[in-house]
Amino acid sequence: MGAASDSTQTADDEMGPLERWTHGVVNDQEKRNRLYKALFYVAAAFFLVTTLFPFYWLLVLALTPSVRQADWNVSIPLLGEVPFPTPQGFNVYAFVEVFQQVPFHLYVFNSFVLATATTVIVLLLASLAGYVFGRLEFPGRGLMMLAILAVSYFPPAAFLIPLYDAFLGNAVYIPFLDIELFEPPRLVNTPGSMIMPFSALFLPLSIFILTTFYSQIPDGLEDAARVEGTTRLGALFRVIMPLSAPGVATAAVLTFIAVYNEYFFSSIMALQNQPEQWSPLVGGILSYQTQYTTDFNLMAAASIVGVLPMLIIVVVAQEKIVSGLTDGALKE
Amino acid sequence: MARVHLDDVTKRYEDIVAVDEMNLEIRDGEFVCLVGPSGCGKSTTMETIAGLTKPTEGTVTIGETDVTNLPPKDRGVSMVFQNIALFPHMNVYENISFGLRLRKFDTDEIDRRVEQASDVVQLEGMLDREPSELSGGQQQRVAIARAIVRKPDVFLMDEPLANLDAKLRVHMRTELQRLHKQLDTTIIYVTHDQAEAMTMSDRIAVINAGELQQIDPPLVCYNEPKNRFVAGFIGSPSMNFVEGNLTDDGLTTDHFDLEFDSDGLEPIDDDVTMGIRPEDISLEREADSATSTSETIEARTDVLEPMGDEIFIYLSLDGASSEMMTSNEASTASNQLLMSVDPDTEVGEDESVSVVLDRSKVHLFETASGEAITHGIADLSDATPTASVAPEAESGGQHE
Amino acid sequence: MARVHLDDVTKRYEDIVAVDEMNLEIRDGEFVCLVGPSGCGKSTTMETIAGLTKPTEGTVTIGETDVTNLPPKDRGVSMVFQNIALFPHMNVYENISFGLRLRKFDTDEIDRRVEQASDVVQLEGMLDREPSELSGGQQQRVAIARAIVRKPDVFLMDEPLANLDAKLRVHMRTELQRLHKQLDTTIIYVTHDQAEAMTMSDRIAVINAGELQQIDPPLVCYNEPKNRFVAGFIGSPSMNFVEGNLTDDGLTTDHFDLEFDSDGLEPIDDDVTMGIRPEDISLEREADSATSTSETIEARTDVLEPMGDEIFIYLSLDGASSEMMTSNEASTASNQLLMSVDPDTEVGEDESVSVVLDRSKVHLFETASGEAITHGIADLSDATPTASVAPEAESGGQHE
Amino acid sequence: IYGDSTSEDAVVWGIDPNADEAVGDEIIDLLEENGADGIDIRLQPGDEDTDDRRDSYTNLLQAEETQPDLFLMDNGWVNVFIQRGHIANLSEELDDEDLSLVEDEYFESFTQTARDPETGDLYGVPIFPDYPTMQYRKDYAREAGYDDDDFEEWATEPMTWQEWAELTEEIVEASDAEYGLATQWDQYEGTSCCTWNEVMSSFGGAYFGGREDLFGPIGERDVTVDEPEFIEGLQMMRTFVADEADEHTLEDEYPLGLATSDITSWTEEDAREAILSGEAVMQRNWPYAINTNLESDEGDDLTVDDYGAMPMPYAVTEDEAAQPGTGGSTSALGGWHIVLNPNSQNKEEALEVIRATMTDEFNLGMFDLYGWVPPKPALFDTEDAESVEPMGNYMQTLRVAGENAMPRPVTTVWPDQSSLISEEVNLAVAGDKSPEDAAADLQDGLEATEE
Amino acid sequence: MENLGETGFAYLLLTPVMLLLGTIALYPLLRTFELSLYQNVLSDPEFVGFENYVQLFTGGASPRFPGSTTFLPGVSTSGSFPFVHLEGLLRSALAVTLLFTVVSVFFETIIGFGQALVLDQDFRGRRWVRAAIIIPWAIPIVIQGMIFYLMFHPSAGFLTEPLANWGLVAADNTLNDPMSSLLIVTVADIWKTTAFMALLILAGLQSIDRSLYDVAKVAGATKWQQFKLITFPLVLPALGIAVLFRTIDAMRIYGLIDSVSGCTTVPSLSCMVVATFNTNRGLAAAVAFVTAGVIAIAVLGVIYQQYKEGF
Numbered sequence A: 001m002g003a004a005s006d007s008t009q010t011a012d013d014e015m016g017p018l019e020r021w022t023h024g025v026v027n028d029q030e031k032r033n034r035l036y037k038a039l040f041y042v043a044a045a046f047f048l049v050t051t052l053f054p055f056y057w058l059l060v061l062a063l064t065p066s067v068r069q070a071d072w073n074v075s076i077p078l079l080g081e082v083p084f085p086t087p088q089g090f091n092v093y094a095f096v097e098v099f100q101q102v103p104f105h106l107y108v109f110n111s112f113v114l115a116t117a118t119t120v121i122v123l124l125l126a127s128l129a130g131y132v133f134g135r136l137e138f139p140g141r142g143l144m145m146l147a148i149l150a151v152s153y154f155p156p157a158a159f160l161i162p163l164y165d166a167f168l169g170n171a172v173y174i175p176f177l178d179i180e181l182f183e184p185p186r187l188v189n190t191p192g193s194m195i196m197p198f199s200a201l202f203l204p205l206s207i208f209i210l211t212t213f214y215s216q217i218p219d220g221l222e223d224a225a226r227v228e229g230t231t232r233l234g235a236l237f238r239v240i241m242p243l244s245a246p247g248v249a250t251a252a253v254l255t256f257i258a259v260y261n262e263y264f265f266s267s268i269m270a271l272q273n274q275p276e277q278w279s280p281l282v283g284g285i286l287s288y289q290t291q292y293t294t295d296f297n298l299m300a301a302a303s304i305v306g307v308l309p310m311l312i313i314v315v316v317a318q319e320k321i322v323s324g325l326t327d328g329a330l331k332e
Numbered sequence B, C: 001m002a003r004v005h006l007d008d009v010t011k012r013y014e015d016i017v018a019v020d021e022m023n024l025e026i027r028d029g030e031f032v033c034l035v036g037p038s039g040c041g042k043s044t045t046m047e048t049i050a051g052l053t054k055p056t057e058g059t060v061t062i063g064e065t066d067v068t069n070l071p072p073k074d075r076g077v078s079m080v081f082q083n084i085a086l087f088p089h090m091n092v093y094e095n096i097s098f099g100l101r102l103r104k105f106d107t108d109e110i111d112r113r114v115e116q117a118s119d120v121v122q123l124e125g126m127l128d129r130e131p132s133e134l135s136g137g138q139q140q141r142v143a144i145a146r147a148i149v150r151k152p153d154v155f156l157m158d159e160p161l162a163n164l165d166a167k168l169r170v171h172m173r174t175e176l177q178r179l180h181k182q183l184d185t186t187i188i189y190v191t192h193d194q195a196e197a198m199t200m201s202d203r204i205a206v207i208n209a210g211e212l213q214q215i216d217p218p219l220v221c222y223n224e225p226k227n228r229f230v231a232g233f234i235g236s237p238s239m240n241f242v243e244g245n246l247t248d249d250g251l252t253t254d255h256f257d258l259e260f261d262s263d264g265l266e267p268i269d270d271d272v273t274m275g276i277r278p279e280d281i282s283l284e285r286e287a288d289s290a291t292s293t294s295e296t297i298e299a300r301t302d303v304l305e306p307m308g309d310e311i312f313i314y315l316s317l318d319g320a321s322s323e324m325m326t327s328n329e330a331s332t333a334s335n336q337l338l339m340s341v342d343p344d345t346e347v348g349e350d351e352s353v354s355v356v357l358d359r360s361k362v363h364l365f366e367t368a369s370g371e372a373i374t375h376g377i378a379d380l381s382d383a384t385p386t387a388s389v390a391p392e393a394e395s396g397g398q399h400e
Numbered sequence D: 001i002y003g004d005s006t007s008e009d010a011v012v013w014g015i016d017p018n019a020d021e022a023v024g025d026e027i028i029d030l031l032e033e034n035g036a037d038g039i040d041i042r043l044q045p046g047d048e049d050t051d052d053r054r055d056s057y058t059n060l061l062q063a064e065e066t067q068p069d070l071f072l073m074d075n076g077w078v079n080v081f082i083q084r085g086h087i088a089n090l091s092e093e094l095d096d097e098d099l100s101l102v103e104d105e106y107f108e109s110f111t112q113t114a115r116d117p118e119t120g121d122l123y124g125v126p127i128f129p130d131y132p133t134m135q136y137r138k139d140y141a142r143e144a145g146y147d148d149d150d151f152e153e154w155a156t157e158p159m160t161w162q163e164w165a166e167l168t169e170e171i172v173e174a175s176d177a178e179y180g181l182a183t184q185w186d187q188y189e190g191t192s193c194c195t196w197n198e199v200m201s202s203f204g205g206a207y208f209g210g211r212e213d214l215f216g217p218i219g220e221r222d223v224t225v226d227e228p229e230f231i232e233g234l235q236m237m238r239t240f241v242a243d244e245a246d247e248h249t250l251e252d253e254y255p256l257g258l259a260t261s262d263i264t265s266w267t268e269e270d271a272r273e274a275i276l277s278g279e280a281v282m283q284r285n286w287p288y289a290i291n292t293n294l295e296s297d298e299g300d301d302l303t304v305d306d307y308g309a310m311p312m313p314y315a316v317t318e319d320e321a322a323q324p325g326t327g328g329s330t331s332a333l334g335g336w337h338i339v340l341n342p343n344s345q346n347k348e349e350a351l352e353v354i355r356a357t358m359t360d361e362f363n364l365g366m367f368d369l370y371g372w373v374p375p376k377p378a379l380f381d382t383e384d385a386e387s388v389e390p391m392g393n394y395m396q397t398l399r400v401a402g403e404n405a406m407p408r409p410v411t412t413v414w415p416d417q418s419s420l421i422s423e424e425v426n427l428a429v430a431g432d433k434s435p436e437d438a439a440a441d442l443q444d445g446l447e448a449t450e451e
Numbered sequence E: 001m002e003n004l005g006e007t008g009f010a011y012l013l014l015t016p017v018m019l020l021l022g023t024i025a026l027y028p029l030l031r032t033f034e035l036s037l038y039q040n041v042l043s044d045p046e047f048v049g050f051e052n053y054v055q056l057f058t059g060g061a062s063p064r065f066p067g068s069t070t071f072l073p074g075v076s077t078s079g080s081f082p083f084v085h086l087e088g089l090l091r092s093a094l095a096v097t098l099l100f101t102v103v104s105v106f107f108e109t110i111i112g113f114g115q116a117l118v119l120d121q122d123f124r125g126r127r128w129v130r131a132a133i134i135i136p137w138a139i140p141i142v143i144q145g146m147i148f149y150l151m152f153h154p155s156a157g158f159l160t161e162p163l164a165n166w167g168l169v170a171a172d173n174t175l176n177d178p179m180s181s182l183l184i185v186t187v188a189d190i191w192k193t194t195a196f197m198a199l200l201i202l203a204g205l206q207s208i209d210r211s212l213y214d215v216a217k218v219a220g221a222t223k224w225q226q227f228k229l230i231t232f233p234l235v236l237p238a239l240g241i242a243v244l245f246r247t248i249d250a251m252r253i254y255g256l257i258d259s260v261s262g263c264t265t266v267p268s269l270s271c272m273v274v275a276t277f278n279t280n281r282g283l284a285a286a287v288a289f290v291t292a293g294v295i296a297i298a299v300l301g302v303i304y305q306q307y308k309e310g311f
């Protein structure tokens, strides 16, 4: 509140300090800017602390060899004992141990393959659909969108058993009629058995995102591209998609991360939690949680190791994709 | 290098008819300007030709092909858009070369052509700027370059020079004309600039409310407008119109009469509107004796507007200087005339003057339909003019 | 209702100086047009005044307040943007009323004002359309209405009429002038339309490459341009320039000489450029004896360009009709002159003609700096003109 | 890229993760020493949560996966897999010699859980039966003045809960321990099948009216939950956990706060670590905990001298028990079998491994290594077993526990009932619900599942 | 291909999407629906028509739900105001799911918007702040669950005590206490999925034509007004999508509950599907379909809003 100090004394005599300060803020642009700045930094700091604290906690857990005996209180002058976790010991060995037990690199590789393939498929299909829904007028449009959306209403478990059956190589029957259609190949333990359901399940979200963003690109730009010699699809990939970069990048990041974190399907489709069976990273981490439920430090260390690749993606790719491409966004 | 033919094209948006049964035949290699008031359907017509908009009815033919259902890319057209529509995610070079890259020209050829085109529009050295770093005029020039770089059969240009300064506009006009000659392309051009339409086009198509009014060479449109709309629209400042009655002896208006033999004319009724362009009115004292001048008309000068190369004089026929008179409005009021004179003419505001009309430039239109009855009454008159004027009639004349 | 003062304003973008030490003093209630070539910094200047762009150096004052650091909303300005920038999520009514709603006017007042403004721009009945359903001109009119509805102290208008047809443009001009008178606002106006600049403005500010060249009333700019740039920029078609040498007896060029007493003139060196506007050249046989005509110059007519109300004649001084000659280019070549004559003048292409210049309209500029030396040599000449012309010199004269 | 998996030829045994972590390599050695040499054996740890492990085995077998070749299966689930035809019939796969070995030498009642009830065919070979005991810290007890004589008595003579509680309280006060009892009372299968089942039985209670009706028939048996003995058992446990007396505690009979309230979210490992670290005096746990704690180099480096075991305390004798077949010290019957994957590509080798597990050496070796109690009465009672360090020292207690084993009432509706029981019992003990209400609600809930 | 006309072209482009969704989504759903008409699927399938659905709504299915959970809350009528009492709200899968959804989506929207606004600014270190804000979204649910589970774990956690002192959570048996667990699960979900909101809204913000702000500034808009009149309406479509999908997702919450506390403590609808899956597959299928129906009703409002915005 030092902002008030430089306002002239005479005029402010009758006002209290707060009033004086508000007065200053209302009337003085500089002060207002400073207030915005301050508010902004407070908000940013708040968000940072709240999002990062759980990670700090994870780190504390990983470094503390015996979590059970730990004392999470720190004493702070005046306040006395305050519950705040700090590492009790410094056992970096947990991280080494994690690697000794589980072939993390293989799990990570699997996750990347699955996530990348799914993301590509989803973006491609969702772009087509987003273009259709966002930029074309045709009968049945609203209804089809609702139908696609309805797919995401169902708990994943609703899809699981028939898909699992089919992916096991069992014959596919027409529902209610018991007429055998065909016998699909056995897909369990292959990437296909995961990529296909992931694509279908994450598709609605991306379709809706892209529909929204594609519909906002001015017609003139598509027109220009078409006159210049592209097909409508060409215009979609050359003009509309790049111009919707923030939306496309968001859809991509959301899909990628969702697949990376998916476990419901992959835990079933990869019959065992083995990297050879395309079990993803979450499976690897989970094998810690489920097998050794009280080795908190190992669990935490495994989690941190599992999160690191994502962290790198988020820091590097996210920035590259979102702001790299936003240069092209509709800023004038 | 291709004829463009619109056959009964109609384009309807929900409740608005943007283009109304348009029949337009543009010859191979022709340069046609579309002009008309804002919102009359020019851009829609262009979009129909480009294939960006499907006509509600009618067919579009380019060359010998019915292209009504062909996508834009297969029509061999290129277009400069009214709203410019640069791709914000590409720099100038990429914008200009977009169409060439789509067609997989090799890099050298692309470079050569882009350089050439950017020379034409004077954008050298700006090739790697982003559109957001360009001024309005520069953006428009990029749009032009993007269209011309491809050398298509048909150019569609929707107000391509609107954002350019006079000098550059003149330059661009020249370049476009040169291009037209060199490439022998058909050019369809929308403009609001009369000078542009007059100097560049082989023919001008005047459109109003979605309907084609006239398509003719510029001077024909100027001198022999088919109807009052065209007469008023072409020419700046606009033609003066005075309503009157046709008698056997000529025309009677509230403020003056013109004598001529109206036998040969066949209007639907006697209500006619006379039209005269500002430059066809002259001060009696300066009148060129060679031209067939009309009866003298007494008037008062109202506002003088010096333009540098000429002066616009607003004449009040009933002597009353209308309150809150603003210059450009004058020609629309029936008791007022706008004339243009040489810049060194000595005349002051609020003076009494006698003016004469050039009888060969007097146009007559049916008041009801607006259709032209005759252009020039010089040949109709049986004798030299005799003064039979009714100067300074009371007020009246507020017919609308 | 406020003076606008730019004091040494410079705006730099990375490597480009968009505005260069601009000093501009616009008086309270004045109507000033900014003109200049595309990319010269007009829009940037406007943005600086509006507060959308912080000048790199210098200060902006509106009224008595230094507003350099004030946000746009506190400057009491409204602006029509060159790129129109309508809010896509609002219909026409909401776009126009935006500023009023911000200021919490009551609904009736808003309705009244919006109606008024939409009347002015002739958008009645379109108030509930979405921007995407409007033609280019209609969009621009919405942008104008959005600016005028607020009645601020200073109007900034960046090519507000670029997309309008001639007729509507004339109407809008009138309306803007009326508004200017009614509200007594200061208006700063960017235009590429000479007629607009000439008729509307109290003063014209000519800008080139970010630098202010001249700010003066329109006729002063037209008749007494400060330098060759202004002379060439103002007036359409452009002034003819012929390079020559200043001698004691007058001016010598490759194609003709002009005699006068050059004693009083003080150019930095003898290289001078003569400038003469197309309308100040006349055929000898038609020359008005009242004006002080120059020596006769022999030339050949090249291309004739009938414009309806006048004809442009391209004269070739050395007799050679340059290959691939395109009309509008003529005035820029030193061995050619462009003249304008009455539409009924009888003259054909490729004829020998004698022309004279109006001595009082001959401008002289230093070739090196472009600074004006004198406007009109009529008063300098010691005697009546004697023919001492060097007609049809060989070729030469390609000085650039 | 994972096409040619190198583990194709290996015999893979799906096994308990804790055992694998602790003694995985030794298990393989033991198998190889006992006839499975030359076979590439791999242990594949599953989920620690047995329900999850069961689910994933269900999936694997349903998907006709070839691996794992062998599974370690809870005696509670084997029957379900038999019914679904998911596991190989060992009566067909094994030689008669082996089959008769099982028939002759194994605990018959325990082996029974690995047979098809209808045909009597053998589907699994028992690896170890499991009987929980009350394990305690002798070092703390010594501080309270008790000595080896007392320990010896405790090892075979079950106490009443009251005696036990007083004793424990006394030890807590005399030692560094923070509280008396560590056990498992989370909302999970272990509470309903075992920890609470034991307490309930020791109070003479039962879910479905006594031993006879444990396995059905569903709907034709009584639900006997809303009964005084059931409520009293809950009240006792509540008293152990509660800090303060209230209308639901039996503070006159039992000490308050004998256990930490944390037990309401604890499972086996939590309890094991609690006693290992010296927080608790007593823990109710499976035999593996004895072995693990004594081998562990964490916590208070415990030795046999510091660590004792006793049968579970009781409240009423069998005679006084309200429900037939209950009462007295009760240990839940746990235990695991090895079963064969019918799709195994290495059946012969896998059968070799099974045979290796049937050797006395293996049984005793595992007893030694990890506290897996030998499944053969002969081994159980021999010197051999008693000489195993450290587990041999607890043989007497284990025998008592085994004699008082109570199977869980597994039927097709047991999973539904189990979660209902553990929830109500957990809430009652945690003090979130009164024991009376919990019993009444549970009565209604169980009756609904029995329909 | 392009002369198919708008409608034909649209359907052509949608074909691959429809094929994928048809085989991977529609087919299994039909099979599952078929399943929902049976009981005793695993042992001895018996066609019962809509019996499973009927039982859900009449309470007959509750015994087959884990623990004491039910589908609908109990309703009792009594004389005192408000005459109709809902009982066991936190035992009811429907009530818990709705409660969780409303609270979590509400806070995620508010906080996500705030984060997006912060990230839309230009400031030094923005990429790090952005990464930090997004990273929770990148955390697998099992890890997220573990983090919060351990915070309240009786022996490893540190938060139970201080929060219990403030009366926010139960001091004992915290993770088995329905109220406390629901709160913890909700907070954990907000922590993680706010990033989803932030990301989508940020994308919306970045797509706004910057020149519109110039117009608004000159027209006299304050920062707040620019937000209200330009930013907000223009990100509304993106925000709508975010809210729509968050609502759907929240109503299907399962994994987090499973890893933080357990399905009997915080019984969500999806929890009930999974929990009954291995015992009563027909019932599980029915619950899945009812869940979808409930979600369809719950998102009607958002869909209508989107529809008005022109989808």
Ligand SMILES: Nc1ncnc2c1ncn2[C@@H]1O[C@H](COP(=O)(O)OP(=O)(O)OP(=O)(O)O)[C@@H](O)[C@H]1O
Pocket (backbone or CB within 6 Å): B132, B133, B134, B135, B136, B137, B138, B163, B165, C013, C014, C016, C017, C018, C036, C037, C038, C039, C040, C041, C042, C043, C044, C045, C082
């Ligand atoms: N954001 C920017 N970054 C870099 N250069 C810019 C930017 N904006 C404008 N310029 C450059 O500054 C100069 C002046 O631009 P300005 O828009 O003021 O021109 P103008 O006079 O309005 O031109 P026009 O008549 O074509 O609209 C131009 O050369 C332009 O390319």
Ligand SMILES: Nc1ncnc2c1ncn2[C@@H]1O[C@H](COP(=O)(O)OP(=O)(O)OP(=O)(O)O)[C@@H](O)[C@H]1O
Pocket (backbone or CB within 6 Å): B013, B014, B016, B017, B018, B036, B037, B038, B039, B040, B041, B042, B043, B044, B045, B082, C132, C133, C134, C135, C136, C137, C138, C163, C165
């Ligand atoms: N998408 C649309 N929906 C509804 N009406 C439209 C649409 N596009 C154009 N219009 C209307 O159709 C008419 C013709 O529009 P068009 O763009 O062809 O006019 P224009 O002649 O190009 O005008 P301008 O000179 O102002 O650009 C206008 O009245 C316009 O409002």
Ligand SMILES: [Mg+2]
Pocket (backbone or CB within 6 Å): B042, B043, B044, B082, B158, C135, C136, C137
């Ligand atoms: Mg248009």
Ligand SMILES: [Mg+2]
Pocket (backbone or CB within 6 Å): B135, B136, B137, C042, C043, C044, C082, C158
């Ligand atoms: Mg500009």
